[in-house]
Amino acid sequence: xxxxxxxxxxxxxxxxxxxxxxxxxxxxxxxxxxxxxxxxxxxxxxxxxxxxxxxxxxxxxxxxxxxxxxxxxxxxxxxxxxxxxxxxxxxxxxxxxxxxxxxxxxxxxxxxxxxxxxxxxxxxxxxxxxxxxxxxxxxxxxxxxxxxxxxxxxxxxxxxxxxxxxxxxxxxxxxxxxxxxxx
Numbered sequence: 001x002x003x004x005x006x007x008x009x010x011x012x013x014x015x016x017x018x019x020x021x022x023x024x025x026x027x028x029x030x031x032x033x034x035x036x037x038x039x040x041x042x043x044x045x046x047x048x049x050x051x052x053x054x055x056x057x058x059x060x061x062x063x064x065x066x067x068x069x070x071x072x073x074x075x076x077x078x079x080x081x082x083x084x085x086x087x088x089x090x091x092x093x094x095x096x097x098x099x100x101x102x103x104x105x106x107x108x109x110x111x112x113x114x115x116x117x118x119x120x121x122x123x124x125x126x127x128x129x130x131x132x133x134x135x136x137x138x139x140x141x142x143x144x145x146x147x148x149x150x151x152x153x154x155x156x157x158x159x160x161x162x163x164x165x166x167x168x169x170x171x172x173x174x175x176x177x178x179x180x181x182x183x
Contacts, residue, residue, distance in 0.1 A: 009066075013074060016058045017081025023051050024086045024147075032098050055079070055151075056158050063162045072159035079151020087144035095136035102135045 027047035031040045058078055063071040094102055106128070113120060120128065131138065 009069075009074070010077070012062070013077040014081050016062075016078045018085060020051060020054055020058065020078060020082040021085035021089070023047055023054060024082070025089045028086075028089065028093065029097075032093060032101060052154055052158075055154055059155070059158050059162065070159070071162045072155050075155030075159060076151060079155060080148060083144050083147030083151060086147050087140045090143040091136050091140035094139055099136075102132060106132045 024047060027043050031043055034040055034043070055075060055078065059071045059075045062069075062074045066074075109128075
């Protein structure tokens with residue numbers, strides 16, 4: 001009886017997704033703790049590069065351990081698990097750990113409008129207040145989809161460097177090559 005590789009694939013992907021998400025969680029928390037825009041941007045660039053590199057390592061390792069399976073699909077699964085963790089963490093940050101950050105950001109926006117001599121129409125102002133009240137939920141959802149989108153793109157790019165897998169066996173490929181011009 002063969003081992004259940006589906007279950008192990010999903011548990012491996014969950015573990016690797018948690019490891020990949022840890023990079024974002026740590027850098028995101030550090031970004032909140034630093035008020036320096038340059039340092040925050042530098043941390044974000046390091047996080048992006050580190051996440052791509054880590055995803056590459058994870059996909060290569062999986063490709064070596066499972067040569068008959070697609071590294072692209074594994075990379076996407078890992079990124080979906082990572083996106084879940086990152087989205088939940090983004091919600092926790094804005095809702096519980098740093099709730100004042102949202103108010104500060106919106107207050108800066110209001111101040112900039114006032115400095116420009118512009119004012120928001122009442123309907124827009126009401127909408128912005130609703131966005132401010134629900135920012136943690138909005139950020140959670142957008143973070144989830146953003147991480148999945150980036151995961152799809154980078155998994156596709158990184159899987160191109162892996163060995164091409166054919167759906168045909170060597171025997172079938174040989175048979176097709178011999179029979180191709182024999183009518």
